[in-house]
Amino acid sequence: MAVKVLLSRKFDHTHERIMFDEFCKKLFNHYHDSSELYLCIGNLHVEGREIDAVLIKRNAITIFEFKNYGGTLTFHENGDWPITTFEDGISNTVSVRGGAHENPYQQVRNNKFSLLNTLNLFANLQNTNLGHISGIVLFSKDIEFDPFSITPRIASWFHVTDLNHLIEKVNQITSTGINLSKDEIKDFQRIFNLGAEYEHTVPYEFQVQSIKDETNDPEEIALDNVVNETEVTDKNGINGNSVEDIIQGSGYNVIHRDLLPERPEEALSINDLSLSSGNQNYLNTAVGGKIYKHQYKALELLKEGYNVCLATSTSSGKSFSFLYSSA
Known part of the structure; x- marks a missing residue:
């Protein structure tokens, strides 16, 4: 730094x-x-x-x-x-x-x-x-x-x-x-x-920049450059309401929207992460020794000394954010 x-x-x-x-x-x-x-x-x-x-x-x-x-x-x-x-x-x-x-x-x-x-x-x-x-x-x-x-x-x-x-x-x-x-x-x-x-x-923009600079994945680079202005449909609605309806019903307005293409799920083996034996055994038992690509990337960044925030959503509509400190 x-x-x-x-x-x-x-x-x-x-x-x-x-x-x-x-x-x-x-x-x-x-x-x-x-x-x-x-x-x-x-x-x-x-x-x-x-x-x-x-x-x-x-x-x-x-x-x-x-x-x-x-x-x-x-x-x-x-x-x-x-x-x-x-x-x-x-x-x-x-x-x-x-x-x-x-x-x-x-x-x-x-x-x-x-x-x-x-x-x-x-x-x-x-x-x-x-x-x-x-x-x-x-x-x-x-x-x-x-x-x-x-x-x-x-x-x-x-x-x-x-x-x-x-x-x-x-x-x-x-x-x-x-x-x-x-x-x-x-x-x-x-x-x-x-x-x-x-x-x-550290200001957010410099944390993000330092991570992006080390990203050579063509899929990640392509995703950063996608701007898709296709009209949003209600296919991901909740209880009959679209996400836009929920946002506007809370008193906010949507002024701009970019749709990103869905990416296929990709699981990677944990063998190259050099995890502790306890973590290795748990993940082998719980998920067959494979984790999603974004989870794999988060663990790599933690090992390199970065603080990492992960956000995810469940099929029931819940959203979770996890903050991991490298210290």
Whole structure:
């Protein structure tokens, strides 16, 4: 997995959750097939300070502070950060808060050194100068900002951007003082005591893509491309009602429908799955040692480390969904 996301604890505010979700989607969208590992930790507490996100990659460790603003921004090392919006010819200026600090720069600076101190104590990083940790103030809405208003010394590690330019900024930030191996990146999970239960769900579209990419079955590929607009009949009705009648009777409308051709049942032998002796004996007794193709595929995916959801229907009209974790 090229992108792994951990959430140390749930965010307190709705806008933080929304922004973190957008942040993660952009990471998955751009780096899910990268050969390098990107580890994101959300809402991390270090030395009593809250950091909205930390992104670790091979050549950078970057902390993020989320701000739910947009407009024309003015940076100050000291004092407040005014940001101005214009609507219907009327301007409105507010100050961007920095938590308990005077402004976001001071917030990020203090958070940087809290993270640095923690890693100095608990991490064993061979080729990394922790003084090269970078920081970003990330705005949820578009901003106009003069990057040259930040002095060169501060600009060497401190950045300001918005969600629409997030990936561009992440790609720009690299340091010759940081060279992390994949094992060192993965070890951040241990350093901050974040077990598997803290792992954030991979967006569905990237789970599906990774499975489809490994599917070479011509029948599966053909099925993905079928679009059949033949009129639906009532042959599969329940108690005289078609599926469409049942849906519309529940207050919903059918706006589009694709019919897929029925596929013949296909059973495969379990001999090549290397199941435990107990499972092997049970399936030999219960189903003669053969299972349906989709069940066989599900077991293969579980063995490869995927989480699997199976949905099936019975002849009596019941539907069941089964979720199996690879862990």
